[in-house]
Amino acid sequence: MASIHPPEPAGIDPIDALLSAHGLRRTAAARRVLGWLLAHPDTSYTHAQLQTALSGEGPSALDRVTLYRLIDRLTQVGLLLCRVDASRVRRYQAMPVSVHAIPHFECQSCHRDSPLAGALMANADDLERAAQSALAALRALGYQGLSMDFAVRGVCADCATAAPETLL
Incomplete structure (x- = not known):
């Protein structure tokens, strides 16, 4: 089965390549969110769980609104899958x-x-x-x-x- 992710040119970070191929900016926040979800492909996360997992201080800190916007953009371009579970909670994961x-x-x-x-x-x-x-x-x-x-x-x-x- 063919992957939705295009092959990356040699020497380019795979996460940067995915972001660029899908028309997204390669910001530190986007790399961090997509990298986390790609590193945990078999688990889906709520917004709150992602916020906790990606919490940090300083320039790498992600505020709630930035994270919402990022997961929305990543979902719109097909890099993330958004599902609503039985409790009507949205869960996100890297697109299998x-x-x-x-x-x-x-x-x-x-x-x-x-x-x-x-x-x-x-x-x-x-x-x-x-x-x-x-x-x-x-x-x-x-x-x-x-x-x-x-x-x-x-x-x-x-x-x-x-x-x-x-x-x-």
């Missing part, structure tokens, strides 16, 4: 290549996001046809700019094993 095409599982405990391609391989064609059918029906009704996200939410096996008493 697979999320566009296959279903995924989001753990409601650790918030890891896992592709379900292997688990649903036998039904992948059925899911794809159902998704395309739904999108075609909506386009016929005049809806535009459509995308589809198939998410299964629950508690992953690791979290369920770690704390079975909290699931009762």
Whole structure:
């Protein structure tokens, strides 16, 4: 599967290359936010969690509004994925290549996001046809700019094993 991230020229920082390729300025704040999310690709974070993780003092400090603007811009250009979880909280993560095409599982405990391609391989064609059918029906009704996200939410096996008493 092809990556949405273009290859970077030799000698250029990969984060700078991604920002430039998507028409964004290569500011220290943008590099810091994107770098953090790329370093933690399997976890989605709320704005507050990102703010805490990226907290600092001096010139590297990110205020709340700057962080909101950055994650909004990074999401608009397709470098971040924004999902609304079951509690209606927005969560952000680096855009996994697979999320566009296959279903995924989001753990409601650790918030890891896992592709379900292997688990649903036998039904992948059925899911794809159902998704395309739904999108075609909506386009016929005049809806535009459509995308589809198939998410299964629950508690992953690791979290369920770690704390079975909290699931009762």
